[in-house]
Amino acid sequence: MPEVVLRKRALIIEEIFHEGGPPAAVPLKRGAALAVIRNPFAGRYVEEIAHFMKDLEPLGIEMARHLLAGLGGDAKAIQGYGKGAIVGAAGELEHGALWHAPGGYAMREVLGGAKAIVPSTKKVGGPGTRLDVPVTHIDASYVRSHFDAMEVGIADAPKADEMLLVLVMTTGARIHNRAGGLKASEIKGEDGLR
Amino acid sequence: MSAKIRKLLTFVEETRLEMGRPVEPPTRRAAAVAVIENPFAGRYVEDLSELTQIGEELGRLLTERAVAALGIPGDRAESYGKAAAVGEEGELEHAAAILHPKLGAPVRQVLGKGAALIPSSKKRGGPGVALDIPLGHKDAAFVRSHFDGMEVRVHDAPRAGEIVVAVAVTDSGRPLPRVGGLTKDQIKGEDGLR
Numbered sequence: 452m453p454e455v456v457l458r459k460r461a462l463i464i465e466e467i468f469h470e471g472g473p474p475a476a477v478p479l480k481r482g483a484a485l486a487v488i489r490n491p492f493a494g495r496y497v498e499e500i501a502h503f504m505k506d507l508e509p510l511g512i513e514m515a516r517h518l519l520a521g522l523g524g525d526a527k528a529i530q531g532y533g534k535g536a537i538v539g540a541a542g543e544l545e546h547g548a549l550w551h552a553p554g555g556y557a558m559r560e561v562l563g564g565a566k567a568i569v570p571s572t573k574k575v576g577g578p579g580t581r582l583d584v585p586v587t588h589i590d591a592s593y594v595r596s597h598f599d600a601m602e603v604g605i606a607d608a609p610k611a612d613e614m615l616l617v618l619v620m621t622t623g624a625r626i627h628n629r630a631g632g633l634k635a636s637e638i639k640g641e642d643g644l645r
Numbered sequence: 646m647s648a649k650i651r652k653l654l655t656f657v658e659e660t661r662l663e664m665g666r667p668v669e670p671p672t673r674r675a676a677a678v679a680v681i682e683n684p685f686a687g688r689y690v691e692d693l694s695e696l697t698q699i700g701e702e703l704g705r706l707l708t709e710r711a712v713a714a715l716g717i718p719g720d721r722a723e724s725y726g727k728a729a730a731v732g733e734e735g736e737l738e739h740a741a742a743i744l745h746p747k748l749g750a751p752v753r754q755v756l757g758k759g760a761a762l763i764p765s766s767k768k769r770g771g772p773g774v775a776l777d778i779p780l781g782h783k784d785a786a787f788v789r790s791h792f793d794g795m796e797v798r799v800h801d802a803p804r805a806g807e808i809v810v811a812v813a814v815t816d817s818g819r820p821l822p823r824v825g826g827l828t829k830d831q832i833k834g835e836d837g838l839r
Contacts, residue, residue, distance in 0.1 A: 458662040462714075465799075466653040581800075602773075602800035605658070 453491035453503060455510050458613065461485040461605055462521050472627040480622040483584065483603045484518035485615060486510060493541040493612035500545065504552050507616075511557030514618050519561055522620055526562045530635065531597045531621035533586040534558070536573040539609035547573035550616050558618060565589035566643035578607050584619045590640050595632025596624035648699040649682040651807065655714045656797050663820040674724075674815035676778060676797045677710035679703055686734040686806035693742035700743035700810075705751035707812035712755060717816050720757035723829065724791040724815045727752075728766045728778040732803035740767035743810055752812060760837035761786040773800045778813040784834040789826025790818035 465481040468474050488510070492500055519526060534554040536547035555569040570585040570592075581604040588594035601619045609615040624635065639645055656678070661671045681703070684695055712719050727748060729740035744765050753759035764779035764786075775798045782788035795813045803809045818829070833839055 456662065459658065459660045461659070462655075462657040464655045464714075468651055468653075470651065470801075579796075606775075606796035 453506060455506050456489040457486060457510070458489070459487040459605070459608060462517060463603060464521050465601070467626050470626050475626055477623070479624070479626050480522050481601045481619065482518050482522045483601055483617055483619045484514040484521070485603060485605060485617050486514055487605065487608040487613055487615050490539060490542045490546055490612055490614045492543070492546055493539065500549060504549050507549065507553035508556065511553040511618070512560060514616070515557040515561035518618055518620055522622060528622050529562055529620045530589060530623050531586045531599060532558050532565065532569055532589050533584045533601070533619040534569050534571045535582045535584040535617045537580050537582050537609050537615040538573070538575045539611045539613040540575060540577055541611035542575065542614065544573060544575055546614060554616065554618055558620070562589060566640055567592045568643060576609070578610060580604055582617060584617055586619055586621055588635060590643070591633065591638040592644050593633045594635050594638065595630055596628035596635060599625055648679065648702055650679050651682070652680040652799065652802065653710070654678040654799060655710055657714050658795070660820045666821060668820040670817070672815070672817040672820045673715055674780070674795050674813060675711040675714040676795055676811050676813040677707040677714065678797055678799060678809060678811045679707060680799060680802040681808050681810065683732060683735045683739055683806050683808045685739055686732065693738065696739055696742035697746045701747035701751060703743065703810050704748035704812065705755060707810065708752045708755040708814065711812055711814040715814065715816055719755045721816055722756045722783060722814045723817055724780045724793065725752065725756070725759065725783050726764045726778040726780040726795070726813045728776045728811045730767070730774050730776050730803055730809040731769045732805045732807045733769065733771060734805040735769065735808060737767060737769055739808060743808065756783060756814070758834070759783045760834050762837060770803070772802055772804060773798055774803070776809065776811055778811055780813060780815060782829065782832070784837070785827065785832040786838050787827045788818070788829050788832065789824060790822035790828060793819050
């Protein structure tokens with residue numbers, strides 16, 4: 452069983468007061484927890500990779516807790532989430548897909564249940580590659596005010612034999628949201644969509 | 646006049662492994678960043694003292710936030726640096742007015758000491774431009790293990806009429822330093838150099 456070898460972690464917190472319009476009563480926070488780990492499958496084709504998802508679960512939980520703490524520590528304050536991965540150049544896109552289950556499970560666990568699918572993105576890239584992590588409402592994917600994204604990256608990662616894993620959480624809607632659609636106050640919260 | 650802040654961000658990086666070797670304790674650095682309105686965008690203004698005042702205000706705010714993000718008392722900080730990026734309707738001199746005359750004093754108040762020059766960089770650029778904040782030991786500029794840099798960027802800033810201002814603080818030098826020179830236990834701390 453490959454162990455998870457962590458080289459580096461990073462935490463990014465953004466606090467948004469306005470974007471040219473009236474300043475919000477409560478600023479929007481977006482946060483990202485990033486971890487740079489060794490890719491145990493780099494440099495060769497490995498057929499059986501799915502077992503690594505289990506190994507990533509504790510890291511996911513630690514990242515989700517670290518991120519929640521960075522956003523103030525109150526799970527009830529979190530309204531949006533997303534996740535992503537950048538696989539170093541000696542790896543495959545498929546290695547990034549290993550993050551889907553442990554990353555999503557970790558955020559649901561730490562937030563005490565969230566119904567919507569965690570939106571995600573992934574790519575292969577070199578050190579400094581930027582990733583636009585998609586963000587949607589934690590209980591209803593169609594809430595239009597909460598469609599958002601957070602750009603993240605680390606100057607020296609991922610190296611060719613590494614993976615950069617990301618979790619993102621936000622505390623609210625886009626700062627001047629006014630494009631209509633399903634509102635957070637209208638969520639039924641049954642199917643994770645509406 | 647005080648800064649009109651659109652966004653505040655913090656970045657924390659923690660390195661635990663370098664070339665496969667443990668970094669113990671891990672090296673940690675934090676940057677606090679403000680996105681502010683440039684009061685002089687789009688016109689030539691001779692007297693830049695308004696920006697100098699803003700620099701003083703941000704020196705305290707950003708240093709306090711960087712130290713808080715590291716979770717250490719100010720006097721445990723080891724190195725520091727500062728940088729600014731001016732949007733396209735501003736002048737490089739606007740960055741200089743923020744960074745150089747008055748920003749340093751409150752930085753040093755928060756950190757307890759700070760005999761050394763605060764290394765700095767500045768540039769003009771568009772949204773997402775990368776700032777490489779130079780880092781040097783806060784009490785003795787010649788401490789070779791602490792010469793470093795931290796890259797930060799804000800994907801949507803600076804807009805044309807904005808300035809991005811950053812202060813970086815660390816509790817450590819580079820991971821696995823081994824190129825000799827003055828070490829931190831040899832610091833006299835009198836002249837800011839050695």
